[in-house]
Amino acid sequence: MDRILELLEDNARISIEDLGKLSGKSKKEIEKAIKKYEEEGVIVKYKALINKDKVKNNQQVVALIEVEVNPQKDVGFDLVAQRIYSFPEVKNCFLLSGTYDLLIEVVGADINTVANFVAEKLAPLSSVKRTATHFMLKKYKEDGVVLVKKEKNKRLPITY
Amino acid sequence: MIAKHVKNMPPSGIREFFDLVLGMPDVISLGVGEPDFIAPWRVREKAITALEEGLTSYTSNKGLLLLRESISDYLKKEYKINYNPDSQILITVGVSEGLDLSLRAILDPRDKVIVVSPYYVAYPALVELNQGKVLMLETKEENNFKIEPEKLSLLLKHNPKAIILNYPSNPSGATYTSSELKKIWNILSKKDITIISDETYDQLSYGQKHISFPSLARQAKKQTILLNGFSKGHAMTGFRVGFTCAEPEVTEAMTKIHSYSVMCGPVISQVAAIEALRAKKEVERMKSEYIKRRDFLVEELNQLGFSVSLPQGAFYCFACLKKFKLNCLDFAKKLLLDEKVAVVPGVAFGKKYQDYIRISYANSLDKLKEAVIRIERFVSGL
Numbered sequence: 186m187d188r189i190l191e192l193l194e195d196n197a198r199i200s201i202e203d204l205g206k207l208s209g210k211s212k213k214e215i216e217k218a219i220k221k222y223e224e225e226g227v228i229v230k231y232k233a234l235i236n237k238d239k240v241k242n243n244q245q246v247v248a249l250i251e252v253e254v255n256p257q258k259d260v261g262f263d264l265v266a267q268r269i270y271s272f273p274e275v276k277n278c279f280l281l282s283g284t285y286d287l288l289i290e291v292v293g294a295d296i297n298t299v300a301n302f303v304a305e306k307l308a309p310l311s312s313v314k315r316t317a318t319h320f321m322l323k324k325y326k327e328d329g330v331v332l333v334k335k336e337k338n339k340r341l342p343i344t345y
Numbered sequence: 346m347i348a349k350h351v352k353n354m355p356p357s358g359i360r361e362f363f364d365l366v367l368g369m370p371d372v373i374s375l376g377v378g379e380p381d382f383i384a385p386w387r388v389r390e391k392a393i394t395a396l397e398e399g400l401t402s403y404t405s406n407k408g409l410l411l412l413r414e415s416i417s418d419y420l421k422k423e424y425k426i427n428y429n430p431d432s433q434i435l436i437t438v439g440v441s442e443g444l445d446l447s448l449r450a451i452l453d454p455r456d457k458v459i460v461v462s463p464y465y466v467a468y469p470a471l472v473e474l475n476q477g478k479v480l481m482l483e484t485k486e487e488n489n490f491k492i493e494p495e496k497l498s499l500l501l502k503h504n505p506k507a508i509i510l511n512y513p514s515n516p517s518g519a520t521y522t523s524s525e526l527k528k529i530w531n532i533l534s535k536k537d538i539t540i541i542s543d544e545t546y547d548q549l550s551y552g553q554k555h556i557s558f559p560s561l562a563r564q565a566k567k568q569t570i571l572l573n574g575f576s577k578g579h580a581m582t583g584f585r586v587g588f589t590c591a592e593p594e595v596t597e598a599m600t601k602i603h604s605y606s607v608m609c610g611p612v613i614s615q616v617a618a619i620e621a622l623r624a625k626k627e628v629e630r631m632k633s634e635y636i637k638r639r640d641f642l643v644e645e646l647n648q649l650g651f652s653v654s655l656p657q658g659a660f661y662c663f664a665c666l667k668k669f670k671l672n673c674l675d676f677a678k679k680l681l682l683d684e685k686v687a688v689v690p691g692v693a694f695g696k697k698y699q700d701y702i703r704i705s706y707a708n709s710l711d712k713l714k715e716a717v718i719r720i721e722r723f724v725s726g727l
Contacts, residue, residue: 343366343376
């Protein structure tokens, strides 16, 4: 992967100046490359990774839902998936191999909200055969970042 | 009570400074001689499993055969040099022990040893502890702290028993190209001299692929004691695993001393080291991180008025601070007290280096950035 992408993936807020220093490219080259990536949809969005457990007054539940569906002639899973990922409640949607087809992540204010979404919107879809809802209890690691206790190097501050 | 040659060893001139740093909380330390990374998880996991399996006994004096075989394979693949795991490789307690063993095995009292400065602090100290005499070979910033062949030739007239090479170098980050090494070998090959080649930082060579000294020529290999280990490249300093590679006769002599003084390296660490040799990706990842930090730091330091050439290996800059008209100890002390940034004064690495400080970039980019802000504030107030 391009160095610029690597650096941005690690820190979306990195300055053009630092990008230049770390990639050995000029400001102009970097701006041009980033613009191209944005236009091509390689860079989709710049976002912050937030540890929701530490946000005050954050009443929110996350559920991972396995969905088994009937694929459709000619289009396979894509149309069914679209039908499902279009609900604003669905934050992530993946097609998987294995015992079920789609794995979706749904975020809601509380358990009832999510349960209602499944009962009233998701399960009744004619192409949905079966669902299994798993509520998330604790996030240990997200996007390669450990959210719980951080490992710290216990080096002495000065050595040869 | 203390032996004369130990008593006569001069105390480190900067111990007081070290104590000052150690006593101060919340320091941003650019004075550390080890990676800020924690050993790769797969290495730690192996160590945990080894404990669970009850691996808690001695190993053979030379170390676990599988580790010696893995090292032999590694050197063959990486540098095309062949060392027999049975008779030419010895596992030591860090490279430090390897260095001590080499000197103990070859030095008679008053034998001379060439030490290249700026040097890693243990070199002259261990030569003296082994009752040898140090011949200092100074290098200069204008030559990127590399050995000048003419100077080396001159020193060889004193018939030294050995020379200690260290590249990539702590503290300068200097390393050598193939043609530079061949020049050095050409000069050394005319003498019956042992080359102790400390290549601890071989994995952290940035501009070019590292060239191991014994790979230069068949005779070079015969005259060399190669030292290396897992501390720096694999971020395993606390595991204390190193190794020596040398002719069977030399390895036998070192093994004899090793078997009486430490018996064997710690078994858990040896098991972990076997796994470390398989962790190529992790080493590469750390290396690319060091390059990022080096590029950032060197540019910033030069802009602030230091003179720093781009280090080609290890994770140190040896920065000249002539412009600030302070000697390194005063500079380091004042920087520590005023801005809580720790660096190592250059005199620790040779008395000629009054105008230098060693700055380690084994720190996160964020920390380095904060350090640069503090150093900038400090030098602008000088």
